[in-house]
Amino acid sequence: MSATIDRDRLRALLEEELRDFRERHPRSREAHERARRSLVGGVPMPWMMRWAGGYPVIATEARGNRIVDLDGHEYVDLCLGDTGAMPGHGPAPVVEAVAAQLARGITTMLPTEDAAWAGEELGRRFGLPRWLFTLTATDANRAALRLARQLTGRGKVLVYSYCYHGSVDEAFAVRDPATGRTVPREGNVGPAVDVAETTVAIEFNDLPALEAALVTGEIACVLAEPAMTNMGIVLPDPGYHDALRALTREHGTLLLLDETHTFSAGPGGCTRLWELEPDLLTIGKAIGSGIPSGALGLSDAVHDRMFAQEGADYEDTGGVGGTLAGNALSLAAIRATLGEVLTEASFAHAIPLAERFADGVRQVAARHDLPWNVTQLGARAEYRFEPEPARNGTQAHDASDPELERYLHLHALNRGLLLTPFHNMALMAPSTTAADVDRHTELLDEAAATLVG
Incomplete structure (x- = not known):
């Protein structure tokens, strides 16, 4: 039998993460408040309002698969510009x-x-x-x-x-x-x-x-x-x-x-x-x-x-x-x-890391009896909150769980890891390491434990 997520518990956990986010990112929050006076939604493009903390962290530097924000936090970046930075940030x-x-x-x-x-x-x-x-x-x-x-x-x-x-x-x-x-x-x-x-x-x-x-x-x-x-x-x-x-x-x-x-x-x-x-x-x-x-x-x-x-x-x-x-x-x-x-060699490096990512998600889901699946496409992998992969877009859309997704993303972000804000997509760059992938597995396991423990 699959574990059931207590929705009241989920909402309480999300509030805790939101409080932690605000405490950890005061300079980003101040910069966002300033931006709200001149930018639509306080961001250069409206989709940036979708970040899980209620406002985005303000980036000051991006190199390889790492991003540093205005408050000095460094992140493992599995978002990579929603594939725009698939080669990594600023390859030499x-x-x-x-x-x-x-x-x-x-x-x-x-x-x-x-x-x-x-x-x-x-x-x-x-x-x-x-x-x-x-x-x-x-x-x-x-x-x-x-x-x-x-x-x-x-x-x-x-x-x-x-x-x-x-x-x-x-x-x-x-x-x-x-x-x-x-x-x-x-x-x-x-x-x-x-x-x-x-x-x-x-x-x-x-x-x-x-x-x-x-x-x-x-x-x-x-x-x-x-x-x-x-x-x-x-x-x-x-x-x-x-x-x-x-x-x-x-x-x-x-x-x-x-x-x-x-x-x-x-x-x-x-x-x-x-x-x-x-x-x-x-x-x-x-x-x-x-x-x-x-x-x-x-x-x-x-x-x-x-x-x-x-x-x-x-x-x-x-x-x-x-x-x-x-x-x-x-x-x-x-x-x-x-x-x-983005050579043959870079894909040969990145694709096995996506396999490692997918295996880690499966292990977490099995450990906590969560009915989740993960699908891989080369250097990209994504997990969804249903037992089997969807066969079409409507099925995938109907299985979305924005509240759960937001919690998992914010939990990871507060601990130094970025996922794509619209979905649970992770992309491997030429500079991504096995330790980066394992860090995601560790954080997902921690978050899953809080949901079903």
């Missing part, structure tokens, strides 16, 4: 390359030699031969969806309920379990149109629903992560990707894979690891070590179709790209990151 080769490029110029509206190198390296890793560069994966996804609609003459995009593709409007859609209709995701702010006009949402791993949507002939593109991430890690069923690729080809629908988070699977993400064959591929966050950067990869067939069409203005008014996209600074960061930091 990137700092050197970026500093050198700063001295030579930041943005010139002209290409540098780094651009062709980056395109060749991304092609080698992911198998797509043609690339263009953006400032974020969101930008890359928006450009890819424009291309898909232009090339197919179709208006709709297929996504999976509770998917993550940055701030792409079409992705804030879910399938209503009661009616089967596509509806806006709860909390979506100011959509330009009813999301059902642009999007069809289905559940991940539901092949009949996928085929039913594609057979209509109205879907320009399937936008998918190879494995879902932002609502826990949801892995594809065996054979799902083979069926997805076959069905999209059969119905003339383009397949766009977003590897922004799933890059954790290895040097070529899930695309290389699982031998996937997308028509388009987007990636961001990690490839520039935190310097704003993103990329869109195209198959030869998509590239040729782009330039075979008359009237599509990719150079100016077509809505693809931006003035700072592909700038010299971003490309210098990408070249240094891919060439010297």
